[in-house]
Amino acid sequence: MKKWILMLIFVLIASVLIPHQSQVNASTNLNDISANHRAYKEIMYLVDRSIVNGYDDGSFKPLKQVTRGEAAAMLGRALKLDGTKKGTHFSDVGSNNMASGYIVALVNKGIISGYSDGTFRPNNVLNRGEMAILLNRAFNFGGQNATTAAAALMQKGIAQGYPDGSFGAQEKIVRADFSIFLARSLNESFRIKSDEVSFSTTMYVNTGSDTLNLRKGPGTSYASISSLKSGTAVAVASSASGWSHIKVNGVIGYVSTSYLSTSKPSVSPNPIPVVKSNLTVIIDPGHGGKDPGATGNGFLEKNVVLNIGKHMQDYIEKTPINVKMTRETDKFVELADRAKFASRNDGDVFVSIHTNALNGSANGQETFYYASTAAVNPNVKSSRALSIYLQARMQEVWDLKNRGVKAGNYQVLRQNTVPAALVEIGFIDSTTDIQYIKDEADRKAMGKALFLGTLDYFYHYEGRTDVLPYYKTVGAAPSYKRH
Numbered sequence: 001m002k003k004w005i006l007m008l009i010f011v012l013i014a015s016v017l018i019p020h021q022s023q024v025n026a027s028t029n030l031n032d033i034s035a036n037h038r039a040y041k042e043i044m045y046l047v048d049r050s051i052v053n054g055y056d057d058g059s060f061k062p063l064k065q066v067t068r069g070e071a072a073a074m075l076g077r078a079l080k081l082d083g084t085k086k087g088t089h090f091s092d093v094g095s096n097n098m099a100s101g102y103i104v105a106l107v108n109k110g111i112i113s114g115y116s117d118g119t120f121r122p123n124n125v126l127n128r129g130e131m132a133i134l135l136n137r138a139f140n141f142g143g144q145n146a147t148t149a150a151a152a153l154m155q156k157g158i159a160q161g162y163p164d165g166s167f168g169a170q171e172k173i174v175r176a177d178f179s180i181f182l183a184r185s186l187n188e189s190f191r192i193k194s195d196e197v198s199f200s201t202t203m204y205v206n207t208g209s210d211t212l213n214l215r216k217g218p219g220t221s222y223a224s225i226s227s228l229k230s231g232t233a234v235a236v237a238s239s240a241s242g243w244s245h246i247k248v249n250g251v252i253g254y255v256s257t258s259y260l261s262t263s264k265p266s267v268s269p270n271p272i273p274v275v276k277s278n279l280t281v282i283i284d285p286g287h288g289g290k291d292p293g294a295t296g297n298g299f300l301e302k303n304v305v306l307n308i309g310k311h312m313q314d315y316i317e318k319t320p321i322n323v324k325m326t327r328e329t330d331k332f333v334e335l336a337d338r339a340k341f342a343s344r345n346d347g348d349v350f351v352s353i354h355t356n357a358l359n360g361s362a363n364g365q366e367t368f369y370y371a372s373t374a375a376v377n378p379n380v381k382s383s384r385a386l387s388i389y390l391q392a393r394m395q396e397v398w399d400l401k402n403r404g405v406k407a408g409n410y411q412v413l414r415q416n417t418v419p420a421a422l423v424e425i426g427f428i429d430s431t432t433d434i435q436y437i438k439d440e441a442d443r444k445a446m447g448k449a450l451f452l453g454t455l456d457y458f459y460h461y462e463g464r465t466d467v468l469p470y471y472k473t474v475g476a477a478p479s480y481k482r483h
């Protein structure tokens with residue numbers, strides 16, 4: 001009898017100490033989703049990627065209506081946004097709300113918004129029209145309102161209308177249908193008539209001497225199917241969030257959009273005249289040696305920025321522009337020496353590369369310039385213009401929060417003698433930003449972006465039309481004028 005009482009006490013204590021969760025990661029044995037369920041493949045696809053979950057009782061509840069808070073959480077996970085719980089400016093979404101981090105991230109990207117009374121109404125049920133607008137904003141499908149957003153989803157084979165020809169915009173959305181639409185948005189192989197997707201746009205792989213990975217899905221987490229050489233012609237069906245759905249030699253997959261161009265790259269050994277330019281770019285990979293810089297997710301800032309700096313250097317060296325680096329190895333360089341490096345090497349611009357960190361609580365990209373003429377560097381307007389063009393190009397290649405162009409009192413900027421900018425490519429301790437920072441292909445894309453941002457500055461701000469041919473080395477074109 002005493003033994004039975006002790007066992008009962010143990011069970012009761014355990015039930016108190018083990019935290020209860022309303023949802024848990026589901027597995028393939030969800031008790032209310034069988035293999036012949038209409039949404040089985042899509043739900044399992046999302047479950048495998050921890051985008052949707054099941055419940056404690058082993059169910060998925062496919063007919064349960066989706067609230068705005070739940071939709072925000074699923075969209076945020078699908079877009080690999082930072083879901084860390086945090087305070088919001090909405091009166092009805094506290095920092096303990098399970099979707100608070102995703103809501104903040106989605107609001108910052110302009111994907112979702114609250115109401116005029118300062119509320120978000122996370123428990124309001126989402127209807128099909130609202131769902132269509134959210135998916136269009138999240139995946140850049142183009143629809144601006146419920147009508148055009150619904151049309152875009154139907155045109156792309158993501159959604160179907162009702163037999164009467166309507167989309168049913170006011171109908172409430174349930175978990176099964178939301179899973180179907182989200183999976184189809186992420187992976188075109190799930191779409192209606194996916195075998196009839198039109199790969200109608202011809203583009204070319206442009207990677208210089210490197211190859212480009214053709215992947216099974218839109219992201220570096222998907223396995224590589226094959227490697228494509230620079231100059232390979234590919235048929236493109238669509239592009240979204242930095243990835244293009246392509247077909248080449250009968251094989252369908254995804255590649256990074258930043259390595260595609262509309263014109264075939266030149267195979268000439270010297271496509272650009274060998275006469276050297278009178279322009280010199282100074283690249284400053286931050287930290288080094290005894291100074292590791294920021295750390296996070298197993299990475300050191302000094303190594304990441306040196307890698308990106310070398311990629312930027314490689315792109316510049318394909319043109320007649322001169323390039324110098326404050327460090328090319330893992331060595332420590334004093335801040336004062338970095339600032340003087342540009343004048344000693346007749347530099348025209350100075351680009352300092354860094355990663356950010358804030359205890360894992362922040363993410364995004366930002367660029368700094370020194371805004372006072374009282375210091376050594378009087379180049380306020382030109383430094384700001386350089387920062388604007390670099391920030392814009394960074395935003396093109398990595399889908400991260402835009403923290404903007406700002407004034408910053410950094411020695412490498414303040415004590416410089418040429419137009420100077422300090423770029424923070426992302427937060428190394430962010431679970432969102434590290435998805436780009438850790439990937440070599442994404443780091444190379446960042447080096448290319450910084451190269452193009454520098455060209456944009458020379459072309460638009462300095463009026464150097466002689467740099468126009470240099471865009472062709474990567475199959476690119478000037479941005480529009482931003483400063």
